[in-house]
Amino acid sequence: xxxxxxxxxxxxxxxxxxxxxxxxxxxxxxxxxxxxxxxxxxxxxxxxxxxxxxxxxxxxxxxxxxxxxxxxxxxxxxxxxxxxxxxxxxxxxxxxxxxxxxxxxxxxxxxxxxxxxxxxxxxxxxxxxxxxxxxxxxxxxxxxxxxxxxxxxxxxxxxxxxxxxxxxxxxxxxxxxxxxxxxxxxxxxxxxxxxxxxxxxxxxxxxxxxxxxxxxxxxxxxxxxxxxxxxxxxxxxxxxxxxxxxxxxxxxxxxxxxxxxxxxxxxxxxxxxxxxxxxxxxxxxxxxxxxxxxxxxxxxxxxxxxxxxxxxxxxxxxxxxxxxxxxxxxxxxxxxxxxxxxxxxxxxxxxxxxxxxxxxxxxxxxxxxxxxxxxxxxxxxxxxxxx
Numbered sequence: 001x002x003x004x005x006x007x008x009x010x011x012x013x014x015x016x017x018x019x020x021x022x023x024x025x026x027x028x029x030x031x032x033x034x035x036x037x038x039x040x041x042x043x044x045x046x047x048x049x050x051x052x053x054x055x056x057x058x059x060x061x062x063x064x065x066x067x068x069x070x071x072x073x074x075x076x077x078x079x080x081x082x083x084x085x086x087x088x089x090x091x092x093x094x095x096x097x098x099x100x101x102x103x104x105x106x107x108x109x110x111x112x113x114x115x116x117x118x119x120x121x122x123x124x125x126x127x128x129x130x131x132x133x134x135x136x137x138x139x140x141x142x143x144x145x146x147x148x149x150x151x152x153x154x155x156x157x158x159x160x161x162x163x164x165x166x167x168x169x170x171x172x173x174x175x176x177x178x179x180x181x182x183x184x185x186x187x188x189x190x191x192x193x194x195x196x197x198x199x200x201x202x203x204x205x206x207x208x209x210x211x212x213x214x215x216x217x218x219x220x221x222x223x224x225x226x227x228x229x230x231x232x233x234x235x236x237x238x239x240x241x242x243x244x245x246x247x248x249x250x251x252x253x254x255x256x257x258x259x260x261x262x263x264x265x266x267x268x269x270x271x272x273x274x275x276x277x278x279x280x281x282x283x284x285x286x287x288x289x290x291x292x293x294x295x296x297x298x299x300x301x302x303x304x305x306x307x308x309x310x311x312x313x314x315x316x317x318x319x320x321x322x323x324x325x326x327x328x329x330x331x332x333x334x335x336x337x338x339x340x341x342x343x344x345x346x347x348x349x350x351x352x353x354x355x356x357x358x359x360x361x362x363x364x365x366x367x368x369x370x371x372x373x374x375x376x377x378x379x380x381x382x383x384x385x386x387x
């Protein structure tokens with residue numbers, strides 16, 4: 001149990017005054033019984049000392065005790081150490097490092113981890129906005145590593161609560177897709193026709209299956225079997241020794257070795273057969289490949305796609321290759337397919353992401369609900385003779 005006393009009364013020449021005004025000390029042991037380290041903390045009043053002693057003992061019993069020294073590490077040191085032991089993609093690591101070095105460390109790096117308050121987080125975010133960063137970058141992209149960092153500190157019992165969770169931060173709504181700004185089926189066909197011949201099949205893969213650019217570029221002919229494709233990897237662009245290169249990486253929101261299956265419409269299957277018959281596969285079996293047989297860089301692909309959009313007569317549209325993914329999702333949902341199925345095919349981390357972006361496109365289910373409930377209640381007599 002914690003001991004509460006005044007050191008002035010325990011000396012060889014103790015203080016004789018009953019209300020001397022000297023501080024009160026709490027002496028307690030850390031978890032571990034007699035092997036636990038002994039600690040002391042001073043308070044101006046006996047009541048505060050008693051309250052702290054009770055809390056310390058309760059925390060030990062409930063497994064919530066925090067070592068006071070555990071949080072006494074500079075934010076910059078903890079952030080760098082935390083990042084070094086994360087098992088994440090190289091591109092993600094680079095983005096986290098940029099945020100830490102350019103924003104978190106200059107503003108909070110010299111503070112002790114245990115001293116970071118919610119107000120510090122709010123001021124840092126406000127400062128980033130004032131420095132020119134968009135609100136979406138500050139309150140959405142940068143919050144991912146920041147929340148993870150302080151969540152880890154809580155899990156490691158360095159701090160009791162995350163200041164990020166306590167901060168009053170605006171919650172940004174995911175930008176909904178404007179289906180009126182998307183191309184129609186004829187426009188998709190026109191873009192495919194205007195695309196370089198050996199890349200045209202990519203338009204059908206993205207518009208008909210909802211693939212990302214990196215997933216299309218990493219697709220092999222062996223990934224497609226009996227009307228379905230199993231996606232296992234994607235190409236991401238990374239900078240190595242000052243040169244941008246494409247490297248294989250796990251799918252977005254997936255770990256190494258995980259995959260997702262996507263149905264292949266018959267029209268897309270036909271386009272694939274036509275492509276393989278006329279262009280074959282690259283050296284490593286990739287469906288899309290450069291003239292020398294190697295893989296296609298995403299930057300080169302984006303340039304080719306934009307040229308095709310202009311050539312097809314849509315120079316005034318801001319369509320990108322990712323627009324075809326929106327075309328797939330919006331068409332599937334508007335056609336009555338469930339958000340759950342579409343979310344799984346798109347490879348979103350959660351169905352909430354799909355709902356935020358495309359949920360407004362779901363057909364009105366009011367008529368279907370009335371029909372279902374009328375059928376369920378058909379045998380129920382709702383009229384009563386009260387006479």
